[in-house]
Every structure is written in structure tokens, then in C-alpha cells.
Amino acid sequence: xxxxxxxxxxxxxxxxxxxxxxxxxxxxxxxxxxxxxxxxxxxxxxxxxxxxxxxxxxxxxxxxxxxxxxxxxxxxxxxxxxxxxxxxxxxxxxxxxxxxxxxxxxxxxxxxxxxxxxxxxxxxxxxxxxxxxxxxxxxxxxxxxxxxxxxxxxxxxxxxxxxxxxxxxxxxxxxxxxxxxxxxxxxxxxxxxxxxxxxxxxxxxxxxxxxxxxxxxxxxxxxxxxxxxxxxxxxxxxxxxxxxxxxxxxxxxxxxxxxxxxxxxxxxxxxxxxxxxxxxxxxxxxxxxxxx
Numbered sequence: 001x002x003x004x005x006x007x008x009x010x011x012x013x014x015x016x017x018x019x020x021x022x023x024x025x026x027x028x029x030x031x032x033x034x035x036x037x038x039x040x041x042x043x044x045x046x047x048x049x050x051x052x053x054x055x056x057x058x059x060x061x062x063x064x065x066x067x068x069x070x071x072x073x074x075x076x077x078x079x080x081x082x083x084x085x086x087x088x089x090x091x092x093x094x095x096x097x098x099x100x101x102x103x104x105x106x107x108x109x110x111x112x113x114x115x116x117x118x119x120x121x122x123x124x125x126x127x128x129x130x131x132x133x134x135x136x137x138x139x140x141x142x143x144x145x146x147x148x149x150x151x152x153x154x155x156x157x158x159x160x161x162x163x164x165x166x167x168x169x170x171x172x173x174x175x176x177x178x179x180x181x182x183x184x185x186x187x188x189x190x191x192x193x194x195x196x197x198x199x200x201x202x203x204x205x206x207x208x209x210x211x212x213x214x215x216x217x218x219x220x221x222x223x224x225x226x227x228x229x230x231x232x233x234x235x236x237x238x239x240x241x242x243x244x245x246x247x248x249x250x251x252x253x254x255x256x257x258x259x260x261x262x263x264x265x266x267x268x269x270x271x272x273x274x275x276x277x278x279x280x281x282x283x284x285x286x287x288x289x290x291x292x
Contacts, residue, residue, distance in 0.1 A: 006033025007280040008235055011267050012096055015233040015287035018043040022093030025049065025084075027077035027222070032059035034096050035070070043094075045069050049083060051076045051126035054108070076126070078218045084225060091227035097218075100237035100283070101125075101205065113205060115197050118178035123208045133204045134175045142166045152212070152240065153203030160187040161200055177201075202238070212240060219248045223259060226290040231262070233287040242266065242284050249288045262287040 006012075012034055018024055019042040026035040029048030039046055048063075048070065050056050056072050063070050075083050077097055084092070106114050112122035112133060123133035131139075140148070142162045150158035164187045165174060174180055181197040188196035206212060222232055236242040246266070253259045266284035274281045 005277045005280075006030075006037065006098070007100075007273070007277065007283040008267065008269055008285045009034065009037050011285050012233050012235070013037055013041050015262055015267075015285065016094045016096060016231050018094060020093065020229070022227075023047070023089070025080065025092055025095040025222075027080060027095055027097040028099065029059050029072065030055050030098065032062045034098060035059065036063060038094075038096065039063075039066050039069060043069075046071075047083065047087075048072045049075050049077055049080065053126070053128060078214045080218065081221050081225070090225070092225050092230060093227060094231045094233075095222050095226070096233045096235075097222075098235040099211070099241050100235065112177055113201070115177045115181035115195065115201060118176055121175055121177055121180060121204075123205050125209045130208070133208050134173070136204070136208055137165060137174050137180075138169060148207045149200050149203045151203070152206040153199035153201075154240075155188070155199040155203065157188045163187075180204075206240070212244070215241070215244050216248045219245065220252065223252055223288060223290065228290055228292055231287060231289045233285060236284050236286070237282050242286075245286055249286055252288065258290055258292045260289055260291055262289050 016024065016038065018038045021042055021044045023045045024038050024043045026038065026046060026048045029035050029050045032048065035046055035048050046069065048059060050059070051074065053074055056074055060072055073083050101113060109117060110119055110122070112120050121132060121134040121137070124130055145165055146159045146162035149155045149161050155161060161184055164183050168174055168179070168183050174183065180200070184197040184200045190196050226232060234245050236245055249261050253261045263286045266286050269280040269283055
């Protein structure tokens with residue numbers, strides 16, 4: 001089993017203050033790292049949500065000691081209002097969302113998130129529904145592919161990559177991570193230590209999972225469920241997530257004196273955390289509180 005090291009754990013706890021007790025929601029429970037920390041720090045009850053059924057299975061094992069203080073739910077984090085309504089819950093004391101792809105998803109064979117192994121191009125966080133990355137690549141036209149790779153991967157050579165993918169699929173379907181990585185590397189030059197395929201793989205993952213769709217609505221809906229004194233902490237891993245989180249939290253606070261942003265600037269990992277967990281290097285934490 002892949003070991004998921006939750007990022008900015010101490011900072012998340014400082015933002016949420018679960019020692020107050022009450023009901024908390026981990027909107028992206030993953031392998032349960034943040035959930036465990038929140039429960040250990042004093043949360044009375046926690047609902048953990050994830051759209052990855054394998055993550056839920058593993059977190060259920062990892063968090064079994066918490067018994068009826070924990071409930072795990074298979075759902076997209078953007079379904080938080082429905083999850084709460086189904087349980088007759090009007091307000092919560094805190095929520096955390098880690099918007100990054102987990103170490104399990106990156107490292108587990110067969111998921112297709114990484115080009116470190118040759119395997120089917122899947123990339124779905126929820127493998128119970130939706131089209132795989134290979135299926136999306138087979139159906140999209142060149143213009144759509146170029147837009148996706150530029151918008152979600154910030155790849156300057158997006159048009160060249162899209163042309164190369166379309167040309168390759170005329171010969172044979174692009175169905176594996178090695179195929180796709182090879183196609184990208186032929187048209188994008190290496191820059192430093194970053195593999196030329198990195199930005200394209202990020203773009204396809206975001207596209208397949210609609211990761212940025214409905215983000216503002218999710219932020220607003222979650223804030224609306226906070227009871228007075230409730231706090232919401234979010235961890236992002238790239239600017240495409242961090243920018244809308246920053247602007248939306250500031251807008252929520254500006255629109256009503258009921259809310260205040262707790263993080264004037266994003267909180268980033270320290271050198272020691274990055275040394276122990278290099279994947280933490282791009283993490284950013286932002287938080288908001290309902291004060292009235």
C-alpha cells in the first residue's frame with residue numbers, strides 16, 4: 001500500500017482548531033492523514049468524503065480505531081451540501097480539503113496518472129464512472145486538445161503537442177502512459193529537471209476529473225455551512241487551484257462581515273517538511289473563519 005504523507009498537517013490543525021470539538025468534514029479524505037490528525041486533536045466526529053473508492057477502502061482500514069466517530073462517504077467533494085442534507089446536518093464546525101492528487105493515485109499501478117510506469121491511460125479519480133484519459137484523447141479534436149493542454153497544463157507548446165497526438169492516433173490509438181509521454185517528448189524540449197511530459201499529464205488529469213469545475217461554488221457552499229466559529233482550510237498544489245481559492249475566499253469575506261480570511265498570504269511548507277516529503281514543495285494552505 002502506498003504511504004500518503006499529508007502535507008502541512010500542523011498548519012491545517014492550527015487553522016481548524018479541532019480541539020474545540022464538534023463535527024468536521026474532510027472533503028478529500030484520501031488515505032486519512034488529515035482526518036486522523038483532526039480526530040486525534042479533538043474533533044468529536046468527522047465525515048470523510050472521497051470519490052476514489054480505493055482510497056475510501058484503505059482509509060477505512062487506517063481509521064478503523066475511530067469507530068462511530070467517523071463516517072466515510074463515496075462522493076465528490078462538490079457534493080458536500082447533498083452529503084450533509086442526506087444526514088440532516090445544517091452546520092459544521094470545520095472542513096478541510098486537500099485538492100491535490102494523492103500519493104496513492106500517483107504510485108498505485110494501473111491508475112495511469114504517472115509516466116514513471118507504462119500502463120493504461122486511465123487517470124480517473126473515480127473509476128466507477130466517466131471516460132478514461134485514453135477515451136478522451138481518442139474523441140477530442142486537435143483544437144480542443146490544444147486548449148486543454150494550454151489551459152490546464154500551461155504548456156506553451158500545446159498546439160504542437162495536440163498535433164502530435166492527433167498524428168499518432170491516426171497510426172494507432174494512444175492508450176498507454178509510455179505512448180503519450182513519448183509523443184510529448186518528441187515535440188517539447190526538456191527544461192531543467194522537469195520531464196517534458198509533466199505539464200501535459202497534469203492537464204489531462206485535471207480535464208478527465210473536471211478538477212477546476214465548480215470550485216468557486218464548492219467554496220461558497222462549504223462556507224455557508226460553517227456555524228459561527230467554524231473554519232475551512234484548503235490545500236492546493238498549483239496556481240490553477242490556488243488563484244480561484246485565494247480570490248473566492250477574499251470575495252466571501254468582502255461581501256459579508258460574517259467571514260474573515262485567516263491567511264493573509266498562503267502558508268507554505270518549511271524546508272524540513274519538503275526534505276522529508278518532496279511532493280509537499282508546491283503545497284499552499286489558505287483558510288477562512290465564520291466569525292458571526
